[in-house]
Amino acid sequence: MRFPWFVLRGLFFVPSTLIGWLITLATIAYCVYAFMEIDGRSHSVSDTLINFVFRVIIVGLVYTVIAWLTSRSTRKA
Secondary structure: OOOOOEEEEOOEEEEOOHHHHHHHHHHHHHHHHHHHHHHHHOOOHHHHHHHHHHHHHHHHHHHHHHHHHOEHHHOOO
């Protein structure tokens, strides 16, 4: 891997290549889809938010692990 996909800026990983941007956009698209899917079958606002927050936490952790493994800070050169 020649170029890092993400760059660590403060607390957040910012995409620096096309692959990084595709991963970021796919993550956002999945979160929007998950919200719409959960909202369609829930009966209250608290139902929607409780289920959505758990999915966003899991997706955020996966995104962070991918970004950390492919970031500039983990390179040895």
